[in-house]
Amino acid sequence: MEKVIVIGAGIMGAALARHFLSPGHPVALIDPADTARAAATKAIGDTPGFVSSPSVDALGPDWQSCGFVIEAVPERLDLKRAVLGELSRHFGPETAIASNTSGLRAADLARDLSHPERFAIAHFFNPADIVPAVELVPAPQTSHETLDRWQALLEGSGKKVARLGADLPGFVANRLQHAMARECFHLIEAGVIDAEGLDTITRYALGVRLALSGPLMQRDLNGIDTHHAIASYLYPDLAADQTPPKLLDDKLAAGELGRKSGKGFYTWDERQERKAKRMQALLPEIIALARRIDMEEE
Known part of the structure; x- marks a missing residue:
């Protein structure tokens, strides 16, 4: 099984690590913050093939030939470009590199990369280890071989891949x-x-x-x-x-940001929190029903 490195040990990065560990890929989760790595490691548990590290350099020579690296750092263009640039310099052209951005343009992310032909966006949906769909988005220089490699990895790990033909704001x-x-x-x-x-x-x-x-x-x-x-x-x-509607402007001004602030369109009390947790717990059942329809016709 190909090695996969995930950069960023936040909610998305930890979920990506869990996803690729499930079918047996060795996974290294990289984050300079000790607290982030500790929380992710606790969430992932004692899983064979899992490594956490503060940096790529600290991983050792066995990971230099890693086939795939996924960047999952916070959604800031300057930060993502800096991380992707460092990855591009660190790994040879045989390593495919992807960003998990939710909407930044692939062309902007790939602008200063060496070997931009091996870069693409792989947009996973939260929770990334449960929701099957992934949008695979090319940069202008992305090669068909790179897209084929990412598609094979993703589909082999159980994902449903939607391969886009263009790099546009917000993807699909x-x-x-x-x-x-x-x-x-x-x-x-x-x-x-x-x-x-x-x-x-x-x-x-x-x-x-x-x-x-x-x-x-x-x-x-x-x-x-x-x-x-x-x-x-x-x-x-x-x-x-x-432009965004006044309804959103007013809520933003009032600090009503949804679940994170305790109020948005709903009041996030204990009852609402229980409901949200039940909804997430049912996601696998809904996905299983959708998959069953596809499988019965194959």
Whole structure:
């Protein structure tokens, strides 16, 4: 099994380490902060093949021929570029390097890399060891061989890979998510519905279908002619704001940041926390149902 190095021992980095350890890859988790490494090591447990280290240099010669390195440091362009540049200088061109950025452009991240052809973005979704999808995004210089190598590693570890043909802001998932959120905020500000009612519609109508079919299969099931007829009169009335809505500005100003501050669209008391934990615990069951449909047709 190919060695995998993960840079950054935060929530995402620890989850990535758990994911690749599961099928048997040796994994080294790198972070200069002792506290971060200790917390990640505790979360991962005593797993064969796992190593944690404060630096790549401290790993030793056995890891110099590592096949894959994934950067998962905080979402700052300057920091990511510095880390990726150091990795590019440290490892030879045979090592494929990826960033787990949520939306930074691949072209910006790869700008100063030596051997930029072996760089790509592998956008995992939180929790990275549970959610199957990964967006694989090329930089302008990324080679097809690099994309093929990453796709083979990811699919071999159990991921569902969506290989993008272009490097665009937000990739695909965040563009879809923000397009839907923009309409949600518009409807709340217009007094059409409140947050709880909107989530009820999304969860019990759209959500239950999207988990099993996806929006384009739904168009086939409903009829493309029907969708076209509705789109003809509905599209002009949809939100088209070019800046974040006042609703978000007001919450930001009030310090209502969601779970992290105790209040957002919901009040995060003990009951709400229990509900969130139950939701996360059920994720594997929902994913298993979606996978079962695919497996039955293979």
